[in-house]
Amino acid sequence: MHILDKRIQERTRLSSEVQFTDSEKLSEEMSSTADVLRLKQLKETEPLQAAWDEYVRTRELLEETNSLLDDPDESMRAMAVEEHQTLTNSLTTLIESTVPTLLIPPSPTSQLSAILELKSGVGGSESSLFLENLLRMYVRLANVRRWGVEVSTNSNEGGGVKDATVEVRGEGAYDALKWESGVHRVQRVPATEASGRVHTSTVAAIVLPLVEETNNPAEELFKMEDVKVEVMRARGAGGQHVNKTESAVRLTHVPTGITVSMQDERSQHQNRRRAFTVLRSRLMDQKITRDIAERRATRQNLVRTADRSEKIRTYNYPQERVTDHRIGLTLKNLSSCLEGDGLEDFIDALQKDHAESVLEEMLGDA
Structure with a gap:
């Protein structure tokens, strides 16, 4: 006490x-x-x-x-x-x-929305198909929590989605989804596998705080003179809107070397807006990570829940189970998880584990 x-x-x-x-x-x-x-x-x-x-x-x-x-x-x-x-x-x-x-101190990011970036990894077309499953899972979770969702995707020629960017707008979105950063692994038999052998594929997820210009002025995160803006023709598989106008935008934040390219929208104005949104989010993410590092410089568990190259969760189809490797939680709720509802069980458990860790640190410093 x-x-x-x-x-x-x-x-x-x-x-x-x-x-x-x-x-x-x-x-x-x-x-x-x-x-x-x-x-x-x-x-x-x-x-x-x-x-x-x-x-x-x-x-x-x-x-x-x-x-x-x-x-x-x-x-x-x-x-x-x-x-x-x-x-x-x-x-x-x-x-x-x-x-x-x-x-437990109130979260300084509790009001922030989130940007979720998904990229296919090991497994070729099977990875892209699994990415499509994860994308649907996150969209359904957002619908359950009544968050706004804006999705941008690049399709894979062999089927599925090669990569996706999801803007999730709503109070608490970032604090809930930040635990999803890392490598997601799937174990299942691909539809094209004749021998019934289980394949392993991966998808990498990165969750960034979504910083709107109206809520957090750009001047607090960067100066416009530090941003190099380039426009170019969009590259793609074809279509009447590709290679006709210079609609693609690339931003480079010179002090940090962060580069953002955007060509998903048809107009340069839309791509520019989304590129600056992503740049703000990446700079805010960098700031949050830096603040955590400064506060926990002497703690060995600094990157336990923040390492984006770490395998964080496995989805095993044959056994209908999902395992979160950070907290050792395994649930037989694969179908429910992929529908978005069951994912909340993992988010709640991760938030509870984090709260307990914070409390332990407070007691250790008292």
Whole structure:
């Protein structure tokens, strides 16, 4: 309870520093950015204060009940025993479940949408076919969570999808999907395999925070003079819109060397907009990764959930199972997972594992 006590003391200090607490007065009279920030922090810690008050109240009641356990009146003792058990259970729930959850700092990226990039890997056409399965899985998950989806794909000549870019717009999209970065492996018998032999194919996924220009000004991430813009003719398999106009756009962020090419749309304006969106997202991703590295420079598990070359999940069709290798979770829910619903089981488990890791680090630093 040491960390909780420390947080409550910080909240008390913040409360004494805030000039105005009434939200209506805030909009009319408060001009201090620092005060606005303090009030926001107070608002965020209200549930923690409520849990602390409940903890103190329950502990006091428990102490009062202890004195009644030896009461000479048998009926009073029986009531005290029952009340003691109820209060003990409530205190245990507060300490083991409620408080630890509230101690986890709010995610700084909780409001961000996401860009999901899928690229076929080992396995040729089978990899492209599996990528198409994963793409459908993520689109269905987005529909379940009522997120907006915009998909751009490049088809593979042998069938399936060679690569895809998915813009997922909605609160919490990035925090949920960021766990999908890495190598996804599928084990199944291809439709063209006459001997029934199981093949292994892979698809690489990269999830970036989607940073809209209106929500996060470009100047905070890059300066326009640092971006080299090139236009060229789109390249493709053919069609009346290919090689007729200079619609493709390539951006190069000179300080970092990050390059973004976009030719999926038919107009240069659309490709330019999407290219800058991807550039912002990659720069924001780089910033988030850098911040994590600075905070955990001495931790050995720095890249455990962020290494995009790591095999993170296996989808085994013959056994109808899905295994997440980062947390050792195996579920017999392949069909449900590919429909989007079952994927939530893995996302929830990964988020819980992350929260527990954060709490362990907090306790270690306390």
